[in-house]
Amino acid sequence: MESMNERLLKDSSENIPSVHRGLHENAAGHPLPRFYLRGLVGVLVPPIVTIYYLVIWAFYLNSRSPSSFFAFGPRGALIVFYSWFIVGVVGLNLAKYGLVGTEAGMMMEPGWALPSAAHVVMHSDHTWSGPGGWLKTARKLGVGAKHPETIWPSRLWWLLALLSSLVFVALPLSGLTMELGSGFLSSTAHPSVVGYGYDNFNRRYTSGVWSQSGSNWRLAVPARVPAKGVIYTPPGFDRSPSFLQNFPNVLPGDDGVPEIFLTSQADVPITGKSWGLVLRYNCSVVTKLSDFTILNNRTRSTSDPSNTYSSDNYTINIQNASTQTNFAENLVAASEIGATHILPLVPYNISSPIATECYYNARPNNWRDYLGLGQEEVLEFTMWQYLYTTRGYLEKPPPKESFRTSVGPDIPELKGAYKEANESMPAIGVRCTSSSAVGTADINGEDITYTNFQQTDTPIYQDVFNCAPRLTPYLLTTDFPGDDWLSSLFSSIEAPPTTHVAYASEGIDAGSGVIFQLSVLQGTDLRKALLRKYAAYAVQLLYNGGHGFSGQSIDGLTNPNATAYQPGKVLQRGVIPPALPAVLLVLWSLGSLAFGCYYGFRRRWAATLDGYSMFRFGADLAEKVRDRPEYGMMVSFEECEPLRVLPGLVGDARPRFWPGHIALVRVGKAAKGKLYM
Numbered sequence: 001m002e003s004m005n006e007r008l009l010k011d012s013s014e015n016i017p018s019v020h021r022g023l024h025e026n027a028a029g030h031p032l033p034r035f036y037l038r039g040l041v042g043v044l045v046p047p048i049v050t051i052y053y054l055v056i057w058a059f060y061l062n063s064r065s066p067s068s069f070f071a072f073g074p075r076g077a078l079i080v081f082y083s084w085f086i087v088g089v090v091g092l093n094l095a096k097y098g099l100v101g102t103e104a105g106m107m108m109e110p111g112w113a114l115p116s117a118a119h120v121v122m123h124s125d126h127t128w129s130g131p132g133g134w135l136k137t138a139r140k141l142g143v144g145a146k147h148p149e150t151i152w153p154s155r156l157w158w159l160l161a162l163l164s165s166l167v168f169v170a171l172p173l174s175g176l177t178m179e180l181g182s183g184f185l186s187s188t189a190h191p192s193v194v195g196y197g198y199d200n201f202n203r204r205y206t207s208g209v210w211s212q213s214g215s216n217w218r219l220a221v222p223a224r225v226p227a228k229g230v231i232y233t234p235p236g237f238d239r240s241p242s243f244l245q246n247f248p249n250v251l252p253g254d255d256g257v258p259e260i261f262l263t264s265q266a267d268v269p270i271t272g273k274s275w276g277l278v279l280r281y282n283c284s285v286v287t288k289l290s291d292f293t294i295l296n297n298r299t300r301s302t303s304d305p306s307n308t309y310s311s312d313n314y315t316i317n318i319q320n321a322s323t324q325t326n327f328a329e330n331l332v333a334a335s336e337i338g339a340t341h342i343l344p345l346v347p348y349n350i351s352s353p354i355a356t357e358c359y360y361n362a363r364p365n366n367w368r369d370y371l372g373l374g375q376e377e378v379l380e381f382t383m384w385q386y387l388y389t390t391r392g393y394l395e396k397p398p399p400k401e402s403f404r405t406s407v408g409p410d411i412p413e414l415k416g417a418y419k420e421a422n423e424s425m426p427a428i429g430v431r432c433t434s435s436s437a438v439g440t441a442d443i444n445g446e447d448i449t450y451t452n453f454q455q456t457d458t459p460i461y462q463d464v465f466n467c468a469p470r471l472t473p474y475l476l477t478t479d480f481p482g483d484d485w486l487s488s489l490f491s492s493i494e495a496p497p498t499t500h501v502a503y504a505s506e507g508i509d510a511g512s513g514v515i516f517q518l519s520v521l522q523g524t525d526l527r528k529a530l531l532r533k534y535a536a537y538a539v540q541l542l543y544n545g546g547h548g549f550s551g552q553s554i555d556g557l558t559n560p561n562a563t564a565y566q567p568g569k570v571l572q573r574g575v576i577p578p579a580l581p582a583v584l585l586v587l588w589s590l591g592s593l594a595f596g597c598y599y600g601f602r603r604r605w606a607a608t609l610d611g612y613s614m615f616r617f618g619a620d621l622a623e624k625v626r627d628r629p630e631y632g633m634m635v636s637f638e639e640c641e642p643l644r645v646l647p648g649l650v651g652d653a654r655p656r657f658w659p660g661h662i663a664l665v666r667v668g669k670a671a672k673g674k675l676y677m
Contacts (some may be wrong), residue, residue, distance in 0.1 A: 085175065187565060
């Protein structure tokens, strides 16, 4: 006797309602339609969404200057940022609109046939298209071992779920690849700049330049570049040093600088041609006399008053600070400073300028041009110190452990050249090298680089006192032959202040006493002081010390050879690399394109597997299942055992008749050129 499942299988392929039997070829029927619009949407939308994201990546997220400290980008970032989310959401829904059509086309192919009618029911809700269906399937993975009768999704379900999950994951990730921030946009406007230029560089008093820089140095004022504060470096230069990390840039107070370009500044990055100063300088602590190239020629060996002597190429200045009681009574010091002066020291002559001090190229056959980057100048500084820890006339001198009297690293060969209290004074030393030149260069505000530097001169005016002296070692020593040279060294490095000690013969309210210094300078301290000297003078040359301008205003000048960037909104990279969602979107679009082109335009029974289709498939078996309790409404399709054995291929139930009939069949692919009821 036939079982119930066997009878259902037989009925599903043969027992079609009698109204369809015996019809001949001329009987009425309808061809299987094509759904071009749905097919085009399924094929075109995924690539369009993917291409749009790739364009955003290429033009907005692919930084034009990855090494820049500023954010740059093309215009339209605000529109692109918000439009991407609109395109993503709309594209996701349109892609599903096309993919459910592809699903219907694939259900008519034996290669993708669903295993049973139960799987058809599973596909009718399109559970493959979203997390609800995925979570339900994931739960099945957990309970499947306990319930062997669990219905597992078909191969077609897994394929469609994979395509849907690719874009479902890619879209949120894509939002994490971009951030809307403040940055700069290209423009054609010329920048308004601050800073000295070629025309006004020498329109100031010579003494005012070095005296103002000396004041800033003694007060330990940071050598800050004004406005945006950009220091330009050659291409490929490592900008990891801390003084180049933050803006506005500040020349370092404890290290030298490699080759840099200082030029007029704007409130925004600029790009183009600009005039300015290229310089480099550095100092090193000296530990043996042979490291000197000037002071190794010294002949003094006793503590002499201030004196100076010169050769053709250098000058050595000798300074004794034993009488500088206004700074610290217990500190005795002497120094010898050597500086190169390759240009001859002769008076300035208007008719025959030789530019011993200025950035000026001498006339032909009239001495030599000013030194440029290729010619290094030297400053050498050695210093002897002795620190008294007590005086007999003091009431309560500081305890001896409060003093730091040791000096290091010292120069053994120079110990004893000066003496105090019948003791040989140790010596510390520093050697500095520098070179500089003025000229024009191409600056790039995005990379913060300069190229194509061309050395120039500066105009000399009839007023011989109007000149900005070059950054020369000889000029930097002008602050030292004076009463404050020793205190200036201490204050320039922000050393701990001196302390007041009362006389023994006075009461607590006498209001007098002496000033004591508790420590001597070390070699590294002297190096820091000289490095800050260079930095202060460089900022004074170009930016009047970086504190605004006085006298003839140089604010608000326009650089016609450069363009300024405009502040605006730019897209910046987020926390997720753009390549990750890009790969997912490409795979999604390729899969949608391939399956959509191959199956989306084929003739099929309906646009999608919708409720009406399920109603028609069920109507074919209405007479057979009407009174059977296993098909009851209170039972889920997964618990309906007969659905497991009913076929799941959407095909022709009347392959030998004309017209055919679309139903769920085990075999019998529907002929696409046939008419169907």
